[in-house]
Amino acid sequence: MNAATTTPIKDFDRVQLRALLRTYFRMSLRGRAARMMSRSRGGKPAALIFLLIMYTFIGLTTGPMALAHPDVFAYALIMHVLTFFTVGMSITSESGDVLFNVSENDVLGHRPIHPRTLLLAKSLNLLGYTFLLAFAINLFPMFFGLSAKGAQPWFPLVHLISVAGTGIFCAAAVVFVYGVIVRFVDREKFDNFATWSQVGMSVLFIGGYQLLPRLMERMKGFNLHTAAPYLLPLPPAWFAAADAVLAGPGPEPATLLLMVIGIAVTAALAYTALGRLAPSYGESLARLSEARARRRPPARRAAQPERALNPLLRAWLRDPLERSAFRLAAVYMWRDREMKMRLYPSLSMFIIFPLIGAFSRSSGFGRLAPLMTVWMLGMVPTTVLEALRMSSHHAAAELFLVAPLSGPAALFDGVRKAAIYYILIPCLLISGTLMVLLVPNAADWLPLTVPGLIPLPALSLMSGVMSEYLPLSRPPMRGEQAATNAGLMFGTMLTMAGLLGAAYLAQRSGWLWELVGVEAMVIGVVYWALRRVVKSRRMPRVA
């Protein structure tokens, strides 16, 4: 008998846990797979490094708020809200790949690993990622925090620990939500539930972030009443209270209560996720790896890719290769669980902004939110196109290299048009409708959306301009989606703010339509030039 059969089976097997953690860590740094077209990318976690630099920069620009001497609780709360939003969003977009990577079942499914050990390894992997991001955001703010009113010299250390608490809470919450879904939802419904729960979590995290401007509005003089009942259900307040208790003026009943709630809820979430829901995790992985039942798909779903055949689309998609790429993109957007879990949470901010408008109709921000949504739609095509560039089926994209194609332009255009048809146009219609319904004096504000709509076709070309675009050709990499989204949001926000300001000034001085005319002409030229760049791109060669 060999070693394998003599060791007793444990729920938490340390040897296996160590080996799995080492493996996941290596894979996170090197990219989950590096084959063929992506070979040159292996070994360099560029997306993760970019994300960390950007988060450190966000922290660097937010931290100096402490120089205005807010009290420790108020300052820590702002930093925890920021951490909660950014880390929560990132972990949500990465968690599906980590927890439910179906192809991993062929590698580990027949190995004697207890589901609890496997889930713990994956959760710790997620937690490590969470800590990296959370610490990047708080790297500078924890030292700026020494300027907060009543801060003790050990504030940086305590803040680091409380930020770890926020990270643990976010990771435990995500694992818990998935644990509940896989336990109570069958295989057929899992994909949709998982996708929509990710969207829900993203909405919650973005919604939570909206606390920030409200708190800043409420905290005139940066002082917050810690006993306010609305702070009780807010996770960032629990961990900010830990800062105030341990590195601030000392314990008060209200901050002590918030801290205890934080510790208790986080412990309960982690225990339930790992202790109670783990056994069903193993079964769920097995169920997920099963071939799907050959049930007749619902009529609506089946019809999606076939819409490409309607006369209007047929005219738009005259090139057969473009039409095929359009169908391929449509099918992946509607049917591929991995794609849905990566794509739709990225789009959730377009849901939340009009909703914020609905809840803050009286404030200036409430009027601006739907308008901002329309302006931010410029990043939708690139978000979708970048999501559609990555897939665990990336090896199949070798098909494009083998086919006698001179360049990727037709493939890119097909996917781009799918992004416009299935995502951008519905987003435009929804935000337009919400804007008309929610914004007081919409007639005055609606013309301001026009300058934001004109660049959309040109913006949709960006992915094809920046590099040779082949759909589904890159393996998913740690931080890539989050980095792309953060980069896009940052860039688009800046451009949007500038253009929106110009449009507003032009409207006030009666030059709006002249501005629109000039913009249309300039964008027309830019569009023509960008299309030439896309068309001149050659097929990438294998290194």
Added chain:
Amino acid sequence: MIQIRQLLKRYGDQEAVRGIDLEIPTGQLVGLLGPNGAGKSTTVKMLTGMLLPTSGTAEIFGFDVVRDPLNVKRIVGYVPESGALFETLTGQEYLRLVAALYHIADDEALTRIRRFAEFFELSDETLRDKPLSAYSKGMRQKIVITAALLHNPKVIFFDEPLNGLDANAALSFKTLITSLARDGKTIVYCSHILDVVERVCERVVIIHEGRIVADGTVAQLQEQTGESSLERVFNKLTSTQNLLARAEDFARALAQ
């Protein structure tokens, strides 16, 4: 020994495996054959604890695959048809991970890995320095086979193990599995390469549409069906059409 009773797997309305009964004694090398979609891989995945059966039971050396999957997994080795690996790892990193999952001490693991590397003619540098993504298909398959045998399992399931192996490696592998069976390992060998099965397997089980349609030695099956080779036996039991005539018609249509 493997004991399967009324094993059934249903996906929605479709039955992939329809109540299989089978017993495989210790040390037997059994060929599991069947056309595409016959239920071979589904059966093997249920026996390795990767898939839950809808009903029926399966035991491997007394361990029930549903009630005691971890003990089943400890004594089983499996070469999946997909040849899936963690491609970002080097060959050595991947095999050390596999060894750790079976609690094989690191020194012992390295010794075993070296032994397999010598057998499969994989150089130390390749194993140590190159990510699996840079391996050829045959080299990857050698790693998959090594990963299945590293913990010295009592029962081994091979699903198309010769995928990508060159003629020399395939020859060595065929000799290896017959030696393993002689040493008392129970081996289930799924393949579409019938002449290999005919040569190495002492017993052949043919599955068609989720049911066992033939079980015996190659000679017994030939006698039962009145056919001269395993290929013809297979064709007779799993196809209703004249394949040769169909292929000729199709080739003619392609040429037109």
